[in-house]
Amino acid sequence: MKKIFFILTMVALFPMAMLGQAKKPTIMVIPSDVWCSENGLMITAENLGNTDYIPDYEQAVLNADLMGVITKINGLMAERGMPLKDMSQTMKSIKEDQALRDQTLSSTSGATVAYTTKDVLLDRAKADIIIEVGWQLHKKGPQKELTYSLRALDAYTNKQIAENSGTMPPSYSATVPVLLEEAVLEKMDGFVSQLQVFFDDLFANGREISVRLLVFDGTGISFEDEFDGEELTDMIDNWMYENTVSHRYNLSMATEYRLDFEQVRIPLYDERGRAMDARRFINNLRKYLRDAPFNITSKNTTSGLGKAELILGEK
Amino acid sequence: MKKTLVSFFVMLMCAVYAQAQYSILPYEIKGAGTGAQGSYVVEVTVTSKKSNINDDEFVKCAVHGVLFKGFFNDDLRQSQKPLAGSAMSEEQHADFFQTFFVSSYSNYGQALSTSRRVTKVKKEYKIKATVTVNKDQLRKDLEAAGVIKGLNSGF
Structure with missing residues (x-):
């Protein structure tokens, strides 16, 4: 009797343990574009006759005040059980990886490591949630006043999910690092409580992702093709x-050649209890399209937790 | 019949006793500046008929305020939301807080005795004191007790 009770308890607890681990989003703190611009840390690039301004993060990480703020935020988030990706280390790691890849040769044929243009493009400092930090120092006579802003963006849906900004009380004597430390400590709890609301929503209503479906050129496939009397668009819409959750x-x-789905709420776990992400979700659609009546081969080009992409027609 | 009456009386006394063991003086709370990392500094104003209030009473009010009221201070441009989410949490976890506010609360704060100011208003006293609340430890212990959710719960 005791044994049966023990087995029943274990059977009841096993799925709970399995469902206890959703994929933790990666979070990284970066300087805001406004801060980079005001500190002369923007690179200009010519793009089809237009001038683009891109933040120069490599130079930004050499700014002592910025690194002090990022380190403090990283520390406070780690205390909450959410260690963050460190921007400066990520950038160093990308550079090292690129250098190593260029130097790696096969011992037999001397071939280099194969990588696509897309691999190179994806080799940038990225995270699922980006925390942008910035500040401005105003002087009012002998007084210094700091306006501080902190906001979190879901990198895939581009939604602002948390924010806490404001102007700190003026000070006659405090140095900039002290004013910054005060601002970080003062604003962090409100910011984290908004982040908590975002995570609560995630657990209640599923993860929000965006899905893009494309077609390889020249494959003759179109989303207006009909199967069993219905257009492919409608069949995918039904899927x-x-x-999706609710x-x-x-x-x-x-x-004809593109479908964009937004605010797609996917379950946090698949039917086997594994953590679900955009890649796994869209893989199920890939399998659905692979079978009859469609018999369409497609390539899952998803990268990251929240932005799924499937290209129909080829691998 | 006698047994039923005795049981009923014991239950009634338990309920009355449970209510009686958790009482807080009327108070107001506001921010008193940025504290050291992991702490809040708040100013608590307690209304009482006695002028000599124990330091523990200020700590109890400060911890209660940090948990369920939050605080702000316009002059210092300071604003913090309640640590426990809202006042509803006090009702939801009534059993926990009944015990918590008997003794445990005192581990999470310290009143600065030199900050005390007493003002007599009619027949009552308004007594102010500055209290440092160890909010990080308070939050961690409440998370461990399952009263509030941690940022990484579920991951």
């Missing part, structure tokens, strides 16, 4: 309806 998604763009 989305069946596979059928929550929005088909924001539908053309």
